[in-house]
Amino acid sequence: MSMTWFVVLSAFIFCIGAAGILTRRNPLVILLCLELMLNAGNVALLAFARAHGDGAGQVFALVVIAIAACEVVIGLGLIVAMYRRKLPIDADEMSELRG
Amino acid sequence: MLFEQILFFLAAAGALGGALGVVVLRNPFFSVLALVGHLLALAVLFLLLRAEFVAAAQVVVYAGAVMVLYVFVVAYVGGSEEPLGPSLGAVRALGPMLAAALLAEIAIATIGTGLKAVGSRGPEVAAGFGSPQAIGALFMERFLVAFEAASYLLLLAAVAAVVLARRRRGLEDAGGERMYQVGRRPGTGPQATDRSSDEQGGYGGRAIDKSAARASGGSA
Numbered sequence: 001m002s003m004t005w006f007v008v009l010s011a012f013i014f015c016i017g018a019a020g021i022l023t024r025r026n027p028l029v030i031l032l033c034l035e036l037m038l039n040a041g042n043v044a045l046l047a048f049a050r051a052h053g054d055g056a057g058q059v060f061a062l063v064v065i066a067i068a069a070c071e072v073v074i075g076l077g078l079i080v081a082m083y084r085r086k087l088p089i090d091a092d093e094m095s096e097l098r099g
Numbered sequence: 100m101l102f103e104q105i106l107f108f109l110a111a112a113g114a115l116g117g118a119l120g121v122v123v124l125r126n127p128f129f130s131v132l133a134l135v136g137h138l139l140a141l142a143v144l145f146l147l148l149r150a151e152f153v154a155a156a157q158v159v160v161y162a163g164a165v166m167v168l169y170v171f172v173v174a175y176v177g178g179s180e181e182p183l184g185p186s187l188g189a190v191r192a193l194g195p196m197l198a199a200a201l202l203a204e205i206a207i208a209t210i211g212t213g214l215k216a217v218g219s220r221g222p223e224v225a226a227g228f229g230s231p232q233a234i235g236a237l238f239m240e241r242f243l244v245a246f247e248a249a250s251y252l253l254l255l256a257a258v259a260a261v262v263l264a265r266r267r268r269g270l271e272d273a274g275g276e277r278m279y280q281v282g283r284r285p286g287t288g289p290q291a292t293d294r295s296s297d298e299q300g301g302y303g304g305r306a307i308d309k310s311a312a313r314a315s316g317g318s319a
Binding site: 002004005008009011012014017020022023026028031039046050051055056062063065066067068069072073074076078079080083084 | 131
């Protein structure tokens with residue numbers, strides 16, 4: 001398999017995630033779409049690691065997985081805090097900082 | 100070779116289907132399930148790329164632990180069906196258009212790339228490529244700083260999540276507060292301070308939070 005296939009697949013997944021972030025309003029689903037984009041980055045990193053025969057890309061992918069776990073924890077903590085304060089779980093309603 | 104191609108297209112179809120499911124499905128619970136399928140398909144792709152350890156980490160950490168966290172939060176917050184319709188009218192239609200433009204841009208960059216390695220199958224790699232041994236050696240020898248930074252980041256995120264999701268006084272309804280005070284272990288916080296701070300308000304919440312955090316830290 002040529003690595004181009006993997007990179008193109010990664011581009012597709014990244015753009016699907018970007019479209020989800022731009023269109024969805026539920027913060028939970030926005031976080032899920034962020035996961036999609038990070039995973040697309042992982043696919044590209046691993047494809048480049050394979051193309052060069054170097055393990056460094058795999059190490060980067062593992063670090064990205066760790067970062068994604070951090071992002072999930074913080075994001076879900078924010079959503080739980082929003083729910084506790086009885087704020088609407090809707091990205092469009094959260095406009096207090098708009099000025 | 101043929102088997103590899105068939106496997107790639109099956110896994111790629113699964114990954115794309117899962118990704119579309121995340122975006123299109125209206126119930127957040129089903130979105131989470133679609134993401135689990137997406138992650139499992141990606142793990143197959145990682146195996147094709149000779150990244151055995153990353154594939155295992157993907158399944159165990161992502162599809163296992165992180166998705167369980169998501170399911171818990173969806174169950175807690177309540178997976179309310181979100182209306183997909185536009186709330187901002189014409190602005191809403193910009194999202195998919197921008198994503199399509201991004202895809203076109205990345206496709207042009209990928210297909211027109213001058214990098215020779217991208218178009219190749221990659222060199223033949225040794226048998227240990229992508230094994231836990233190789234990854235561990237890389238982490239310890241070449242990327243020690245990144246490894247330590249990632250571990251600090253995870254610690255910070257854990258502490259931050261506890262701070263974010265803890266109960267605060269004054270924001271909850273009275274019933275929840277009373278239950279919380281009953282559930283508190285006696286003797287961890289001075290009762291007299293709590294009484295007086297109840298009248299004062301404000302500062303009392305912080306004191307109770309601290310004593311509760313100490314109690315939970317001691318039991319954990």
